[in-house]
Amino acid sequence: MTSPALGEVAVASPDSSRVNGGDSPGSRDLVARLPGVPSQVSRARGLVTAALGRDHPLYDDVVLLTSELATNAVLHTGSGAGGSFTVTVTSSETAVRVHVADSGSDGPPCVCRTSTQSTSGRGLPLVEALSHRWGFIREDGSTTVWFEVLQARVTAGAAV
Template sequence: MLGEVAVAPQDSQLRTKGDDRDLEARLPGTPSQVSRARGLVTDALGRDHPLHDDVVLLTSELATNAILHSRSGDGGSFTVTVTNSEAAVRVLVSDAGSDGPPCVCRTSARSTSGRGLPLIEALSHRWGFTREDGSTTVWFELQHTRVPAAVAV
Protein backbone atom coordinates (compact mmCIF):
# COMPACT_ATOMS: atom_id res chain seq x y z
CA MET A 1 0.00 0.00 0.00
CA LEU A 2 1.19 3.51 -0.67
CA GLY A 3 2.39 5.73 2.12
CA GLU A 4 -0.07 8.13 3.67
CA VAL A 5 -0.77 11.26 1.65
CA ALA A 6 -2.59 14.21 3.18
CA VAL A 7 -4.75 15.81 0.50
CA ALA A 8 -7.06 18.79 0.64
CA PRO A 9 -10.71 17.80 0.06
CA GLN A 10 -10.78 19.19 -3.48
CA ASP A 11 -7.34 17.91 -4.52
CA SER A 12 -5.98 14.50 -5.36
CA GLN A 13 -2.53 13.02 -5.67
CA LEU A 14 -2.18 11.00 -8.86
CA ARG A 15 0.97 8.94 -9.04
CA THR A 16 2.19 6.60 -11.70
CA LYS A 17 4.10 3.49 -10.79
CA GLY A 18 5.20 1.36 -13.72
CA ASP A 19 2.13 0.50 -15.76
CA ASP A 20 -0.11 1.06 -12.73
CA ARG A 21 -1.88 4.34 -11.98
CA ASP A 22 -2.32 4.93 -8.27
CA LEU A 23 -4.34 7.64 -6.58
CA GLU A 24 -4.61 8.07 -2.83
CA ALA A 25 -6.35 10.78 -0.83
CA ARG A 26 -7.26 11.36 2.80
CA LEU A 27 -10.71 12.91 3.13
CA PRO A 28 -12.64 14.33 6.09
CA GLY A 29 -15.23 11.91 7.50
CA THR A 30 -18.24 13.97 6.43
CA PRO A 31 -21.10 12.93 4.12
CA SER A 32 -20.10 15.48 1.47
CA GLN A 33 -16.83 13.58 0.95
CA VAL A 34 -18.61 10.52 -0.48
CA SER A 35 -19.05 12.56 -3.66
CA ARG A 36 -15.36 13.47 -3.56
CA ALA A 37 -14.44 9.76 -3.24
CA ARG A 38 -16.44 9.10 -6.41
CA GLY A 39 -14.56 11.96 -8.08
CA LEU A 40 -11.25 10.35 -7.14
CA VAL A 41 -12.25 7.26 -9.10
CA THR A 42 -12.97 9.42 -12.12
CA ASP A 43 -9.62 11.19 -11.66
CA ALA A 44 -7.81 7.84 -11.57
CA LEU A 45 -9.71 5.99 -14.31
CA GLY A 46 -11.43 8.52 -16.52
CA ARG A 47 -15.11 8.34 -17.42
CA ASP A 48 -14.42 6.21 -20.50
CA HIS A 49 -12.84 3.37 -18.50
CA PRO A 50 -14.92 0.19 -18.98
CA LEU A 51 -15.16 -0.40 -15.21
CA HIS A 52 -15.76 3.24 -14.24
CA ASP A 53 -19.44 3.01 -13.25
CA ASP A 54 -19.05 -0.15 -11.16
CA VAL A 55 -15.93 1.19 -9.42
CA VAL A 56 -17.68 4.49 -8.66
CA LEU A 57 -20.70 2.68 -7.21
CA LEU A 58 -18.67 0.36 -4.99
CA THR A 59 -16.34 3.15 -3.84
CA SER A 60 -19.38 5.19 -2.87
CA GLU A 61 -20.63 2.29 -0.74
CA LEU A 62 -17.30 1.91 1.06
CA ALA A 63 -16.93 5.66 1.66
CA THR A 64 -20.47 5.81 3.05
CA ASN A 65 -19.74 2.87 5.35
CA ALA A 66 -16.55 4.55 6.59
CA ILE A 67 -18.54 7.63 7.57
CA LEU A 68 -21.61 5.89 9.00
CA HIS A 69 -20.08 2.87 10.72
CA SER A 70 -16.64 3.96 11.94
CA ARG A 71 -15.04 6.63 14.06
CA SER A 72 -14.14 8.44 10.82
CA GLY A 73 -17.65 9.92 10.86
CA ASP A 74 -17.07 11.38 14.34
CA GLY A 75 -14.70 14.14 13.24
CA GLY A 76 -12.10 11.81 11.75
CA SER A 77 -11.03 11.04 8.22
CA PHE A 78 -10.79 8.14 5.80
CA THR A 79 -8.40 7.29 2.98
CA VAL A 80 -9.32 6.16 -0.52
CA THR A 81 -6.73 4.42 -2.68
CA VAL A 82 -7.42 3.55 -6.32
CA THR A 83 -4.98 1.35 -8.24
CA ASN A 84 -5.52 0.75 -11.93
CA SER A 85 -3.37 -1.85 -13.65
CA GLU A 86 -3.65 -3.71 -16.93
CA ALA A 87 -5.24 -6.64 -15.06
CA ALA A 88 -7.61 -5.01 -12.57
CA VAL A 89 -8.83 -1.99 -10.64
CA ARG A 90 -8.46 -2.20 -6.87
CA VAL A 91 -9.93 0.27 -4.37
CA LEU A 92 -9.11 0.39 -0.67
CA VAL A 93 -10.98 2.52 1.86
CA SER A 94 -9.30 2.82 5.25
CA ASP A 95 -11.24 4.29 8.15
CA ALA A 96 -10.71 5.04 11.83
CA GLY A 97 -12.14 1.70 12.92
CA SER A 98 -15.24 0.59 14.77
CA ASP A 99 -16.20 -1.72 17.60
CA GLY A 100 -16.83 -4.68 15.28
CA PRO A 101 -15.72 -5.96 11.90
CA PRO A 102 -17.61 -5.17 8.68
CA CYS A 103 -20.69 -7.34 8.33
CA VAL A 104 -22.18 -8.77 5.16
CA CYS A 105 -25.54 -8.86 6.85
CA ARG A 106 -28.66 -9.83 4.93
CA THR A 107 -31.47 -7.32 5.26
CA SER A 108 -35.17 -7.45 4.60
CA ALA A 109 -36.65 -6.09 1.37
CA ARG A 110 -38.02 -3.09 3.31
CA SER A 111 -34.73 -2.12 4.97
CA THR A 112 -33.28 1.22 3.92
CA SER A 113 -29.67 0.25 4.66
CA GLY A 114 -27.42 -2.78 4.90
CA ARG A 115 -26.90 -3.49 1.21
CA GLY A 116 -23.41 -2.02 0.71
CA LEU A 117 -21.21 -5.03 1.45
CA PRO A 118 -23.58 -7.54 -0.18
CA LEU A 119 -23.42 -5.33 -3.27
CA ILE A 120 -19.62 -5.34 -3.14
CA GLU A 121 -19.66 -9.11 -2.69
CA ALA A 122 -21.97 -9.52 -5.70
CA LEU A 123 -20.23 -7.15 -8.15
CA SER A 124 -16.53 -7.48 -7.35
CA HIS A 125 -14.24 -10.31 -8.38
CA ARG A 126 -12.59 -10.27 -4.95
CA TRP A 127 -12.96 -8.25 -1.78
CA GLY A 128 -11.93 -8.35 1.84
CA PHE A 129 -10.96 -6.35 4.89
CA THR A 130 -8.20 -6.00 7.46
CA ARG A 131 -8.37 -4.58 10.95
CA GLU A 132 -5.19 -3.43 12.62
CA ASP A 133 -3.94 -0.67 14.89
CA GLY A 134 -7.49 0.61 15.43
CA SER A 135 -8.34 1.05 11.76
CA THR A 136 -10.24 -0.96 9.19
CA THR A 137 -9.42 -1.23 5.51
CA VAL A 138 -12.04 -2.67 3.17
CA TRP A 139 -11.00 -3.36 -0.41
CA PHE A 140 -12.46 -4.70 -3.63
CA GLU A 141 -11.06 -5.65 -6.99
CA LEU A 142 -12.68 -5.65 -10.42
CA GLN A 143 -10.77 -7.46 -13.15
CA HIS A 144 -10.58 -6.31 -16.73
CA THR A 145 -12.25 -8.93 -18.88
CA ARG A 146 -11.28 -9.26 -22.47
CA VAL A 147 -13.47 -10.73 -25.16
CA PRO A 148 -11.45 -12.50 -27.89
CA ALA A 149 -11.92 -10.88 -31.31
CA ALA A 150 -13.44 -14.11 -32.69
CA VAL A 151 -16.20 -13.93 -30.05
CA ALA A 152 -16.97 -10.22 -30.32
CA VAL A 153 -19.96 -9.33 -32.46
Protein backbone atom coordinates in the same frame (compact mmCIF):
# COMPACT_ATOMS: atom_id res chain seq x y z
CA MET B 1 4.48 6.99 0.65
CA THR B 2 3.13 9.00 3.55
CA SER B 3 -0.58 9.73 3.77
CA PRO B 4 -1.61 12.95 2.10
CA ALA B 5 -2.76 15.82 4.30
CA LEU B 6 -6.47 15.94 4.96
CA GLY B 7 -8.30 16.78 1.73
CA GLU B 8 -5.22 16.41 -0.50
CA VAL B 9 -4.84 13.99 -3.37
CA ALA B 10 -1.49 12.35 -4.04
CA VAL B 11 -0.18 10.05 -6.72
CA ALA B 12 0.61 6.65 -5.21
CA SER B 13 4.16 5.39 -5.51
CA PRO B 14 4.59 2.74 -8.22
CA ASP B 15 5.25 -0.07 -5.72
CA SER B 16 2.39 0.84 -3.38
CA SER B 17 0.26 -2.10 -4.48
CA ARG B 18 -0.27 -4.66 -7.18
CA VAL B 19 -3.57 -5.48 -8.79
CA ASN B 20 -4.77 -8.71 -10.32
CA GLY B 21 -2.01 -10.87 -8.91
CA GLY B 22 0.96 -8.82 -10.00
CA ASP B 23 0.11 -6.45 -12.84
CA SER B 24 2.04 -3.25 -12.48
CA PRO B 25 -0.11 -0.35 -11.32
CA GLY B 26 -0.96 2.39 -13.80
CA SER B 27 0.40 5.89 -13.88
CA ARG B 28 -2.88 7.46 -12.63
CA ASP B 29 -3.07 5.71 -9.26
CA LEU B 30 -4.36 8.16 -6.67
CA VAL B 31 -4.69 8.42 -2.89
CA ALA B 32 -6.79 10.94 -0.95
CA ARG B 33 -7.34 11.42 2.78
CA LEU B 34 -10.78 12.92 3.31
CA PRO B 35 -12.69 14.25 6.33
CA GLY B 36 -15.25 11.74 7.64
CA VAL B 37 -18.34 13.73 6.65
CA PRO B 38 -21.06 12.72 4.17
CA SER B 39 -20.14 15.39 1.63
CA GLN B 40 -16.77 13.68 1.12
CA VAL B 41 -18.35 10.57 -0.40
CA SER B 42 -18.74 12.53 -3.64
CA ARG B 43 -15.05 13.46 -3.43
CA ALA B 44 -14.23 9.74 -3.17
CA ARG B 45 -16.22 9.20 -6.38
CA GLY B 46 -14.32 12.10 -7.94
CA LEU B 47 -11.05 10.36 -7.12
CA VAL B 48 -12.20 7.39 -9.21
CA THR B 49 -13.04 9.77 -12.06
CA ALA B 50 -9.60 11.39 -11.81
CA ALA B 51 -7.84 8.01 -11.73
CA LEU B 52 -9.81 6.19 -14.43
CA GLY B 53 -11.77 8.68 -16.49
CA ARG B 54 -15.46 8.28 -17.28
CA ASP B 55 -14.78 6.21 -20.41
CA HIS B 56 -13.00 3.42 -18.52
CA PRO B 57 -14.89 0.13 -19.01
CA LEU B 58 -15.03 -0.52 -15.24
CA TYR B 59 -15.91 3.06 -14.28
CA ASP B 60 -19.57 2.60 -13.30
CA ASP B 61 -18.96 -0.41 -11.04
CA VAL B 62 -15.87 1.15 -9.44
CA VAL B 63 -17.69 4.44 -8.72
CA LEU B 64 -20.67 2.62 -7.19
CA LEU B 65 -18.56 0.35 -4.98
CA THR B 66 -16.26 3.18 -3.90
CA SER B 67 -19.31 5.21 -2.93
CA GLU B 68 -20.62 2.32 -0.83
CA LEU B 69 -17.32 1.87 1.03
CA ALA B 70 -16.87 5.60 1.60
CA THR B 71 -20.43 5.83 2.92
CA ASN B 72 -19.78 2.91 5.27
CA ALA B 73 -16.62 4.63 6.54
CA VAL B 74 -18.57 7.80 7.34
CA LEU B 75 -21.67 6.14 8.82
CA HIS B 76 -20.31 3.09 10.64
CA THR B 77 -16.80 3.90 11.86
CA GLY B 78 -14.87 6.41 13.93
CA SER B 79 -14.12 8.27 10.71
CA GLY B 80 -17.61 9.76 10.86
CA ALA B 81 -17.10 10.96 14.43
CA GLY B 82 -14.59 13.69 13.62
CA GLY B 83 -12.05 11.43 11.91
CA SER B 84 -11.02 10.88 8.33
CA PHE B 85 -10.81 8.09 5.78
CA THR B 86 -8.37 7.37 2.98
CA VAL B 87 -9.27 6.20 -0.52
CA THR B 88 -6.70 4.59 -2.81
CA VAL B 89 -7.45 3.80 -6.46
CA THR B 90 -4.97 1.50 -8.20
CA SER B 91 -5.37 0.36 -11.78
CA SER B 92 -3.63 -1.85 -14.29
CA GLU B 93 -4.43 -2.94 -17.84
CA THR B 94 -6.70 -5.68 -16.53
CA ALA B 95 -8.06 -4.59 -13.14
CA VAL B 96 -8.91 -1.80 -10.74
CA ARG B 97 -8.50 -2.08 -6.98
CA VAL B 98 -9.85 0.40 -4.44
CA HIS B 99 -8.95 0.53 -0.74
CA VAL B 100 -10.93 2.56 1.79
CA ALA B 101 -9.17 2.85 5.14
CA ASP B 102 -11.19 4.19 8.07
CA SER B 103 -10.82 4.85 11.78
CA GLY B 104 -12.27 1.49 12.75
CA SER B 105 -15.42 0.28 14.46
CA ASP B 106 -16.45 -2.07 17.25
CA GLY B 107 -16.85 -5.02 14.89
CA PRO B 108 -15.66 -6.18 11.48
CA PRO B 109 -17.50 -5.26 8.29
CA CYS B 110 -20.55 -7.46 7.81
CA VAL B 111 -22.19 -8.72 4.65
CA CYS B 112 -25.50 -8.75 6.47
CA ARG B 113 -28.64 -9.73 4.65
CA THR B 114 -31.39 -7.20 5.17
CA SER B 115 -35.13 -7.29 4.73
CA THR B 116 -36.73 -5.85 1.63
CA GLN B 117 -38.06 -3.00 3.81
CA SER B 118 -34.60 -1.96 5.10
CA THR B 119 -33.25 1.38 3.94
CA SER B 120 -29.60 0.41 4.47
CA GLY B 121 -27.36 -2.62 4.65
CA ARG B 122 -26.84 -3.30 0.96
CA GLY B 123 -23.34 -1.84 0.50
CA LEU B 124 -21.18 -4.87 1.18
CA PRO B 125 -23.56 -7.28 -0.55
CA LEU B 126 -23.13 -5.04 -3.63
CA VAL B 127 -19.35 -5.17 -3.23
CA GLU B 128 -19.55 -8.95 -2.93
CA ALA B 129 -21.80 -9.26 -6.00
CA LEU B 130 -20.01 -6.85 -8.37
CA SER B 131 -16.34 -7.32 -7.52
CA HIS B 132 -14.07 -10.13 -8.61
CA ARG B 133 -12.78 -10.31 -5.04
CA TRP B 134 -12.84 -8.19 -1.91
CA GLY B 135 -11.74 -8.28 1.70
CA PHE B 136 -10.80 -6.29 4.75
CA ILE B 137 -7.92 -5.86 7.15
CA ARG B 138 -8.36 -4.75 10.75
CA GLU B 139 -5.23 -3.58 12.52
CA ASP B 140 -4.17 -0.93 14.99
CA GLY B 141 -7.75 0.26 15.48
CA SER B 142 -8.43 0.88 11.80
CA THR B 143 -10.13 -1.09 9.06
CA THR B 144 -9.26 -1.17 5.38
CA VAL B 145 -11.90 -2.60 3.06
CA TRP B 146 -10.82 -3.28 -0.51
CA PHE B 147 -12.28 -4.63 -3.72
CA GLU B 148 -10.95 -5.56 -7.12
CA VAL B 149 -12.82 -5.64 -10.42
CA LEU B 150 -11.44 -7.21 -13.56
CA GLN B 151 -11.95 -6.32 -17.19
CA ALA B 152 -13.52 -9.16 -19.10
CA ARG B 153 -11.46 -10.20 -22.08
CA VAL B 154 -13.02 -11.74 -25.15
CA THR B 155 -10.77 -14.31 -26.80
CA ALA B 156 -10.29 -13.93 -30.55
CA GLY B 157 -12.81 -16.12 -32.35
CA ALA B 158 -15.14 -16.35 -29.34
CA ALA B 159 -18.83 -16.02 -30.04
CA VAL B 160 -20.25 -12.73 -28.85
